[in-house]
Amino acid sequence: MHIPDGYLGPQTYGALYALMAPLWFWASRTVKKTLRARQVPLLALGAAFAFVIMMFNVPTPGGSTGHAVGGALIAIVLGPWAAMLSLSVTLVVQALLFGDGGLTAIGANTFNMAFIMPFSAYSIYKLLKGKAEAGSKRALFAAGAAGYLSLNLSALFTGVELGLQPLLAHKPDGTPLYNPYPLQIAVPVMAAQHLLFFGWIEAVVTALVVAYLAKTDPALLEPSTREKE
Amino acid sequence: MKSLWKLWIGLGLLILLTPLGLLARGTTWGEWAGGELKKMLGFIPEGLATLENFWKAKLAGYTLPGWNSPVLSALGYLLSAAVGVGVVIGLMFLLGRFLSTKDGNP
Numbered sequence: 001m002h003i004p005d006g007y008l009g010p011q012t013y014g015a016l017y018a019l020m021a022p023l024w025f026w027a028s029r030t031v032k033k034t035l036r037a038r039q040v041p042l043l044a045l046g047a048a049f050a051f052v053i054m055m056f057n058v059p060t061p062g063g064s065t066g067h068a069v070g071g072a073l074i075a076i077v078l079g080p081w082a083a084m085l086s087l088s089v090t091l092v093v094q095a096l097l098f099g100d101g102g103l104t105a106i107g108a109n110t111f112n113m114a115f116i117m118p119f120s121a122y123s124i125y126k127l128l129k130g131k132a133e134a135g136s137k138r139a140l141f142a143a144g145a146a147g148y149l150s151l152n153l154s155a156l157f158t159g160v161e162l163g164l165q166p167l168l169a170h171k172p173d174g175t176p177l178y179n180p181y182p183l184q185i186a187v188p189v190m191a192a193q194h195l196l197f198f199g200w201i202e203a204v205v206t207a208l209v210v211a212y213l214a215k216t217d218p219a220l221l222e223p224s225t226r227e228k229e
Numbered sequence: 230m231k232s233l234w235k236l237w238i239g240l241g242l243l244i245l246l247t248p249l250g251l252l253a254r255g256t257t258w259g260e261w262a263g264g265e266l267k268k269m270l271g272f273i274p275e276g277l278a279t280l281e282n283f284w285k286a287k288l289a290g291y292t293l294p295g296w297n298s299p300v301l302s303a304l305g306y307l308l309s310a311a312v313g314v315g316v317v318i319g320l321m322f323l324l325g326r327f328l329s330t331k332d333g334n335p
Binding site: 001002003004005006007009028031032035036037039040041042043044045047048049051052053055056057058059063064065066067085086089090093094095096097098099100102103104158162169171175176177178179180181186189190193216 | 233235236237240243244246247249250251252253254255256257258259260263266270272274275276277278279280281282283284285286287288289290291306309310312313314316317318320321322324325326327328329330
């Protein structure tokens with residue numbers, strides 16, 4: 001889901017940078033109000049975990065590969081704003097050092113994976129969990145569903161951004177300048193891969209780690225340890 | 230919040246297991262290099278050709294340049310994981326210093 005340089009035209013990557021700038025500013029402000037020094041290692045751990053989990057590539061039929069992101073888990077533990085900062089740092093390091101995702105596409109990739117994903121995951125988790133206890137079956141189902149759905153939403157946005165390119169930027173004869181695959185290909189392919197494969201991995205990883213944390217250190221899953229929304 | 234040492238150990242184990250991620254071959258959909266697109270489409274979109282190489286990442290593809298044998302590429306992947314995790318953690322602690330208040334100071 002890491003869009004490389006050259007797949008998005010300037011209108012798209014520019015707009016997404018412009019969209020992310022105030023969100024980063026707001027995230028820093030929100031986190032600054034509530035973050036305690038002793039919680040910093042947890043933020044670092046979250047960002048590092050996302051980095052590593054994205055290195056576990058999984059093959060799909062047809063010779064493509066992909067991976068889970070860990071964004072839902074991080075949102076559930078850190079809250080969405082802190083998760084947004086952690087995931088953004090991870091994505092920036094991936095782009096700068098490893099060429100995973102383009103520099104021009106950092107706005108787009110952080111919008112998809114560091115904004116859409118943690119915020120949707122957090123809302124879905126809260127909504128489905130209701131008042132159930134942290135380690136209960138219902139809470140674990142909520143965590144898995146948050147992982148599955150948030151990764152798919154993130155993939156959907158990625159597919160739309162890619163699929164819009166042939167419409168937005170082409171030569172007079174219609175030859176695309178950036179990503180050559182239109183919406184009717186990009187969206188179904190991104191959706192199918194994540195609905196059928198990667199979403200389930202995200203769901204299992206999220207639910208397993210949340211179950212583990214509920215058992216070993218339930219305080220991590222209580223709102224009192226993270227920022228208040 | 231108890232001490233996080235078990236989670237740090239878990240992270241270390243995951244780093245050691247990262248070479249498993251190399252078992253999946255092939256390019257992720259929508260992340261092909263220009264050359265791959267040329268094989269698929271017969272051309273490289275012009276804007277893509279101009280933009281795709283403007284940044285040269287030091288550890289592009291989570292490998293070290295020239296470490297191509299299976300063993301070396303696994304080792305390079307592992308090293309990349311360690312370096313990446315180190316940098317991410319360093320940056321997060323730095324960011325955390327700017328954003329956090331002292332304990333007991335709500």
